[in-house]
Amino acid sequence: MSATYKAVQWTPAKIGYDAVTAFGVLGFVASYIAAGISAAPDAHPSEIQLAMRALGAAAFVLFTVILLIGPAARMSRRFLPLLYNRRHLGVTCFAVAATHAALSIVWYHGFAQINPLVSLLTANPRFDSITGFPFEFLGIGALAILFLMAATSHDFWNALLGPRLWKALHMAAYPAYALIVAHGLLGVTQSEPSPLHAAAFGAGAAIVAAAHLAAGLRERARDRIIAATTADGWLHVGAPELIPDKRARIVDTGAGARIAVFREGARITAISNRCRHQGGPLGEGRIIDGCVTCPWHGFQYRPEDGVSPPPYRERVATYPTKIVGGEVFVHPHPAPLGAVTAPSITGRS
């Protein structure tokens, strides 16, 4: 949240997360190289060329894992801890991909009289061919996007750019992933005798697509369950007891917005379902210490005015609520940002 910014606010959980990430990446690369050597002890690829390939494969596998965390967290809350520090994975993925690129450029394009970068950009002019396509350009495109995302992954940039622009920028992860799949399919797999590498690229892309589809379908099914009905311009939420204590019911306004209607004891409040941080579903969070707490990264908002508790300053919209005939209603038009909206009291706690 936006009071002050540190590069990383280390906690034991973050240290553990990064240790597992480092072990996973280094373990993958080491086992790749060891297997490459032991598969043909007398005639194996050079260690540097094995490392180059291993790093490229590691970046792809890590990127696949990163893209699976979002849908997995939508399917089960158990994956939320993986989402919390996902930017660490993104930065690691960029670092691994950049090392792969640097090694490839030095090894394949160095040791000559031509500048390695000039060689990289001019060695293969076959843009008119599919099998001969200069796959390096696809990798360069992906690396540029990964760099942009890694460089702006910090909350400082989220606050500076605004959540919508920041989110749009980070949605470029999907084109970057597509570029990496194409980079692999039109590059290394073109010369491979074994179909395993091509299958791995195809399977990675298929799993990512299927996971997003499944999470999207589940989301749609959930939206249908919480479909709102209108009365006098207010949206019908239901009986207060349908809302678990310190939790919310999400109401779709039908105009593209969702409202999270919270109950804390007898108090009913409503705020935007969209977290100011990265658009997380506040209605799937809970009230902790009197504040609505986002399930994704833990940003907090006071339910009555939608403002983060000091020293933070993030704000989300609040909505008027009322109780008529023992039923909760919420108005689809938000109060001015930061304005206090009085809670409705159910009369029982």
Added chain:
Amino acid sequence: MNDDDFYVGWRPKAHAADRRFLLGAAIGLGVAALGAGAALGARGLAPGPGEWRQDDLHVYSGLLMQDPYLRLRFRDTSGDVRDALVVGYGKNALPVTAASPRAVTIRASAIERGRALMLAVPDPANIQDATGARMPATPAPQIVGETLLVGELVDAKCWYGAMRPGYGKPHKGCAALCIQGRLPIALCTSSACGDAEAVAPLLVDENGAPHGPRLAAFAADPIAVTGVLVRSGDLLSVRAAIGDIRRLG
């Protein structure tokens, strides 16, 4: 999941259920990473039997000639006459010419793939004129016959063993640089250039002269070549005009 299970990342400690799940996920991901790495690493492109013993310099005495690339004809330790291409250490030909054959000693490291031999010279000063030694005779080229060859255009230095593997699409940029640097160009005629039995005759023009940098764009591409196969000592080459070299894919 009850309220106490709600995960908040900034809390100092996660709930026991989350910790258990994360431990399981960490172990699972770790094992999967090791397994996936091993499975992919074991199935890479085979480099073939070539090798460059870069730090192992030896002195070779023989006849240095330009035919069409710089080459040395010498007697090995068992007295057999051998022919070796002579190159520099980077991706460039040596700045040395031998318009007519001359006796020399060369301090160089060997790049060797089966019977195919290349001598890499770290410094042109490692080539010294020699006198008095008994030199082998210059070889007479023998025409083997007309041929149609299909294969991958490679640079001979990498394919002999300077790179492992020294062929394939990822290697294209490197091969193109070597060709621009006027290193010997060859045609790997096997569908699996990493096989121990694969052969790669040199590819020269119809007059037996190097094609040079104009073939750089064909590097690592599958090509078909119609030409004449010629043997000169240990070196096999296919002579083909540029118009008789056709890209296949």
